[in-house]
Amino acid sequence: MLRLINPGESRPSRMPQGLVSGGGVSMEFERLNALFDAIYEGPMEATPWQTALRLLQQTFGAMHVTMILRPPSSQSAGFMLNTDSAAADATESYQNHFFALDPFVGLPEDQVITPEELVGTGRWTSSALYREYLRPMNVEHLVGADLRTQEGIECRFRVSRSADAPPFSANDKALCRALLPHLKRAVRLHAQIDTLECERQLYAGTVNRMLLGTVSFAHNGDIIEINPEARRILNEKDGMRVQGRTICLDRNDEGRELQRIVRKVCSGAPVDPGLIEAMSVTRPSGRMNLGVVVKPAPVSSWPHDSSQRPVAVMFLRDPECSGKASEEAIRRLFGLTRMEAALAQCLADGLTVEEAAEKLNVKRTTARTYLRFIFCKTGVTRQTKLVRTLLNSVVALS
Missing domain, CATH: 3.30.450.20 (PAS domain)
Structure with missing residues (x-):
């Protein structure tokens, strides 16, 4: 009998039966291996896990397979991945309204469970989520698991079937349990890749500025x-x-x-x-x-x-191309007025006081008065030092 070892397990667990009807052990292994490949490749796809979600949809005979990587809240729409692009309206409805009415949340960690097992059949079928959201979409059967990593990342995994399909069996739930450790590892990889990409964009943006x-x-x-x-x-x-x-x-x-x-x-x-x-x-x-x-x-x-x-x-x-300093950043950083900040910006861009006065449409004597105020507020006494102070400050990053 083919055996499967889950990450973190010290002993092999029995392969869930019924993964493929009539396919034999070799086909069963190939399908499961394809699922694992898609799960670990998922973080690198343009839309994460789309291949894995489609394979899971086929494997479970499901209407939808969903991963909620960031649960919706009153402040945020969250981040949900779904197998069906046609379900965009339904996803938006859930993110904007029904998430607050969902009793199928807070599942025991790393356990595969149905809503009926969590809250009871009566409470589930009378819930607003079931009556007003799932039932109109012909969703009758639902199974899910909540994954939580040691870094505090939470992922909600949900699989649904229509009213015409059979309920989720013990074999279906066993397969879900076999996939959970791999999904958790892939979610951690996605978080690490996302963090690295954020850092890359931050540093690239700084270099560009x-x-x-x-x-x-x-x-x-x-x-x-x-x-x-x-x-x-x-x-x-x-x-x-x-x-x-x-x-x-x-x-x-x-x-x-x-x-x-x-x-x-x-x-x-x-x-x-x-x-x-x-x-x-x-x-x-x-x-x-x-x-x-x-x-x-x-x-x-x-x-x-x-x-x-x-x-x-x-x-x-390029020594002849100076960065356009942010006038607002100069004003806030050194406590200058708007006119003082505008003059300081002109000086940082290489203009003389006379050229800056002409550009700002003020008298030269007025510009020099502003310059004295700038010297006082920045703690410098020479124009060259002022320009050096501006260029070496965090203003260049604004």
Whole structure:
């Protein structure tokens, strides 16, 4: 007899019978293996677990299979995944109204249970959720489980059948129990991936706001990714540009030097921490040279070799492109008035006091009076130090 070991179990449990009617042990194993594959691949799908939910729907002969990753509340609509896109209206109804009337919540942890077992048949069939929500959709039978991870993540798993289908059997519930540990692990993986993606977007957004261009390279020197600021610089084709999957420079000597630096960093050869691989790139337009630094990407502890994993990152800086500081951020950070903040912003953008006065449509003497107020509030006494204070503050991140 084929046996299945659940994560966390020290002994094998018997394979739930009746997974596939008339398919034999090999077909039973293939179907169950496909379910496990889909569950663990689920966190990486564009819409998480859509493949797994469809397979579960087929396996259980269900109308709907639902995962509630964030329960609805009066402040939030929650996050629900469903097998049926046509059930969008029903999902919205539940999120906006019926979640507050649902007695089928707070299930014993990691147990597969029906509403009748939880609250009793009479109370369930007389509930508003059953009479006004499920019954009009022809949903008669329901089984579910609540998963809670050690990190505090909660997932509600629900499977429903129509009135024409049989109730959930002991074998159906046994299969659910066999799947729960795998669903829990997959939910934890999804949470970790989601956290990493949030951090990636946060840091990428910070780099973009600081107007720092980045280009990542694979081990063979091919470009993997270009951020918006680097793409802006490269699209100008003023000294450097993208050609195919490589960076090309207008000057041959500078091009050879950049290729040498990128090859060296991509080779994985030991790099002296005190040695910076940097160079400047001449711009034919006559504008100030671009600054370039190439550094190794952080090394993963996992010894895999992926062509899509960055091994080197090139940082680009355009010295003539200053970030547009947030006037509101300057005002709040240094306690300035709106006119003082506007003047400070002009100075940070490289204007003189006279140019700023003209732009703000005030007299030069008035602008200089505002400048004295700014000096007093920021604790500096020179205009150059004021500009340096603004540029080095968190205003650049606003």
